Amino acid sequence: MPARRTALAFAAAFLAGVSLAQAQAQAQDRSIVVFSTTSTQDSGLFGHILPMFKAKTGIDVRVVSQGTGQALDTGRRGDADVVFVHAKAQEQKFVADGFGVKRHPVMYNDFVLIGPKGDPAGAKSKDIVAGLKAIKAKGANFISRGDRSGTHSAELNLWRASGIDIAKEKGPWYKEIGQGMGAALNTASASNAYVLADRGTWISFKNRGDLAIVVEGDNRLFNQYGVMLVNPEKHKHVKKDAGQAFVNWLISPEGQAAINAYKINGQQLFFANANAPGA
Amino acid sequence: MRGDVSALQLVLTADPALMEIVRLSLVVSLSAVACAAVIGLPLGALIALTRYPGREASIVVLNALLGLPPVVVGLLVYLLLSRSGPLGTWGILFTPQAMVIAQTILVAPIIAALARQTIEDLWLEYRDELAAMNVGPAGRVATLLWDARFSLLTALLAGFGRAAAEVGAVIVVGGNIDGFTRTMTTAIALETSKGDLPLAIGLGMVLIAIVVVVNALAWGARRAGERLAG
Amino acid sequence: MLAPETDLPLELRDVSVRAGATQILDGVTVAFSPGAPTVLIGPNGSGKTTLLRTAMGLIEPSGGRVTWGGRERVPPMRRAIVFQRPAMLRRSAAANVEYALSSADVPRAQRPKRVEELLALVGLSGFDARAARRMSGGEQQRLALARALAREPEVLLLDEPTASLDPAATKAIEDVVRAVAARGIKIVMSTHDLGEARRLAGDVVLLHRGRVIEHGPADEFFAAPKTEDARRFMAGELLI
Structure with a gap:
């Protein structure tokens, strides 16, 4: 009877679809969702430290990487248990607004100004402000993340520090791409432009083309990371125990040592500073 | 996956991380096609067999939905499943289920639209015979679905191709979480953003190979079936 | 009714x-x-x-x-009808007749025997497994007759x-x-x-x-x- 057979086939197909998906959802209890930035994800730091945390606690950490602004928005909507980002002012506002429990400093790395090896703008120096002024003066191509990420807000702060109101003074040389760090580096590589990047992503980035570091080592290029548990009083389903365990581990001596131990090509990418005053 | 090995090596050594990504891609896309078939085939049949005011308009809308942008679907499902959204209590955002839901929405219109065309053509042929045999509405739908099954397989394949190839919806609702919601396409996007273009291309080749193999299997099944059923 | x-x-x-x-x-x-x-x-x-x-x-x-x-x-x-150009279901000759039998609520157990009888009646014995749509015009016409007769x-x-x-x-x-x-x-x-x-x-x-x-x-x-x-x-x- 074709009618019955077809109905059976339908039921079977539906059950198969649902149960396959269901099987994926097993063991969800001992897991947390952490929203972090593209720079930490792309640098490979999590691949290094999460297995250690899992071995100790049995908690699965699921990392979704977005720009800092986006990650904080996701936390505001209650879709993350923990946010681990790098834009101190935005983080403080997040906590002040009641979306995060408490901000803990974790580590820092630094930003570097990347540009063509030939340095057409003559931006090479130890001074980021002088470098940006030179780029603006020459109208040399500059790629901006333009995505409200931590790196983007750091870049905007640096323009401000250089006395340049970039929103008003930008010209066709200044391109906002609205994408992640990797995409910005790919774009800069393809168009021989300057771009501000975090050192971790730069070290592990492969498609460099003609790009090299133009400015590094300036104190103003310092990049602080903070971690926050999303406020369980705002969002009841936040896994506060597992989430807090992760936060505590990151700032514990053990977690801090794990961060310091992560190296690519012998270079340390992140510097743990949970106990540094004012970080 | 480490960036310092070539894509070819990953495939040849059946790298566990790569196999997990391939497995998840297949599970999510095939589940979505199964769910979309359950929705799309009867819906296509219903539109093919019934006459109602606004039918033409609904066909136009259905055909337009073939071009649904994946990222828009992803965003809608995201807002739906977000803790702050209407279905937030399900708590399935950033899980494979959420990816299946998004892809189901993406694929169901494709299956429904192609099924409607196929079934309507067959219905024009069968209508008088089935009426003369006093076959009721449910029996008609079942008969048409069964007899058009090899043509409908093509509709399912089109849906699978769309699901397996899209990145916009799964990256928004799945989050590209390593070892949990990372699929072929989101892995390709990630490797591209890391600047590892050879690995991205290698993963793309694997994806294309899988789609070709699935299509070849379905094509073989269709030919064998047609020889038997005409 | x-x-x-x-x-x-x-x-x-x-x-x-x-x-x-x-x-x-x-x-x-x-x-x-x-x-x-x-x-x-x-x-x-x-x-x-x-x-x-x-x-x-x-x-x-x-x-x-x-x-x-x-x-x-x-x-x-x-009552039953055979159209001038009967539509063949995309199935075997036997399955076409079986479909008509099921539409007439003939119990499943009786169908195989009835299929054989009906195909014999229209001179299509041995055509059971043939795809109906690949048969000649005359054969299709006779298969349609068998289908119609299946409804007694x-x-x-x-x-x-x-x-x-x-x-x-x-x-x-x-x-x-x-x-x-x-x-x-x-x-x-x-x-x-x-x-x-x-x-x-x-x-x-x-x-x-x-x-x-x-x-x-x-x-x-x-x-x-x-x-x-x-x-x-x-x-x-x-x-x-």
């Missing part, structure tokens, strides 16, 4: 069918009763096909009444069952029609072949422009047609 005891007599009273501005049947009154085959003849476009479909209940007349055993709107459980009808409507068939295939169909009629099933069939009408008909209905011109016993009709139109039709002069 409960089917009546019988679909016969099948009566059309003053039946009209319109399609847009065209009058396809125009006040047709005719009754089909148990007995020898009734053959509908008439030029192309005279309304034979529409009359058969209306008698089957597939077309709702715009005027007049169709009754089966004296009742209206009887679902097609005791009291009345079987055949729309030009031998049109476009070669003489051997035509003879095969006519043999089946005779065998079916001999079992007491009422046959109503259309044809444009006067020779076939002479060979098979118990009575003849001549249609022209959607009207019944003449209806009477076949021997009388062919020996001494009552109307001028009938004489002209048989002389090949009556056109639409």
Whole structure:
């Protein structure tokens, strides 16, 4: 009877679809969702430290990487248990607004100004402000993340520090791409432009083309990371125990040592500073 | 996956991380096609067999939905499943289920639209015979679905191709979480953003190979079936 | 709705069918009763096909009444039709017949045996596994007959069952029609072949422009047609 057979086939197909998906959802209890930035994800730091945390606690950490602004928005909507980002002012506002429990400093790395090896703008120096002024003066191509990420807000702060109101003074040389760090580096590589990047992503980035570091080592290029548990009083389903365990581990001596131990090509990418005053 | 090995090596050594990504891609896309078939085939049949005011308009809308942008679907499902959204209590955002839901929405219109065309053509042929045999509405739908099954397989394949190839919806609702919601396409996007273009291309080749193999299997099944059923 | 005891007599009273501005049947009154085959003849476009479909209940007349055993709107459980170009289900020959059996609520256990009998009756023994749509026109016509007979009808409507068939295939169909009629099933069939009408008909209905011109016993009709139109039709002069 074709009618019955077809109905059976339908039921079977539906059950198969649902149960396959269901099987994926097993063991969800001992897991947390952490929203972090593209720079930490792309640098490979999590691949290094999460297995250690899992071995100790049995908690699965699921990392979704977005720009800092986006990650904080996701936390505001209650879709993350923990946010681990790098834009101190935005983080403080997040906590002040009641979306995060408490901000803990974790580590820092630094930003570097990347540009063509030939340095057409003559931006090479130890001074980021002088470098940006030179780029603006020459109208040399500059790629901006333009995505409200931590790196983007750091870049905007640096323009401000250089006395340049970039929103008003930008010209066709200044391109906002609205994408992640990797995409910005790919774009800069393809168009021989300057771009501000975090050192971790730069070290592990492969498609460099003609790009090299133009400015590094300036104190103003310092990049602080903070971690926050999303406020369980705002969002009841936040896994506060597992989430807090992760936060505590990151700032514990053990977690801090794990961060310091992560190296690519012998270079340390992140510097743990949970106990540094004012970080 | 480490960036310092070539894509070819990953495939040849059946790298566990790569196999997990391939497995998840297949599970999510095939589940979505199964769910979309359950929705799309009867819906296509219903539109093919019934006459109602606004039918033409609904066909136009259905055909337009073939071009649904994946990222828009992803965003809608995201807002739906977000803790702050209407279905937030399900708590399935950033899980494979959420990816299946998004892809189901993406694929169901494709299956429904192609099924409607196929079934309507067959219905024009069968209508008088089935009426003369006093076959009721449910029996008609079942008969048409069964007899058009090899043509409908093509509709399912089109849906699978769309699901397996899209990145916009799964990256928004799945989050590209390593070892949990990372699929072929989101892995390709990630490797591209890391600047590892050879690995991205290698993963793309694997994806294309899988789609070709699935299509070849379905094509073989269709030919064998047609020889038997005409 | 409960089917009546019988679909016969099948009566059309003053039946009209319109399609847009065209009058396809125009006040047709005719009754089909148990007995020898009734053959509908008439030029192309005279309304034979529409009359058969209306008698089957597939077309709702715009005027007049169709009754089966004296009742209206009887679902097609005791009657069957073979269309001029029957649609073959995309299945094997045996599965086509089996489908008709299941549509007639024949219990599953009885079906394989009935399939064999019906295929044998129409001369298609051994065709069971053949894909129906890959069979020849004559074979498809006979398979459609087997499908119709699977429903064990009291009345079987055949729309030009031998049109476009070669003489051997035509003879095969006519043999089946005779065998079916001999079992007491009422046959109503259309044809444009006067020779076939002479060979098979118990009575003849001549249609022209959607009207019944003449209806009477076949021997009388062919020996001494009552109307001028009938004489002209048989002389090949009556056109639409």
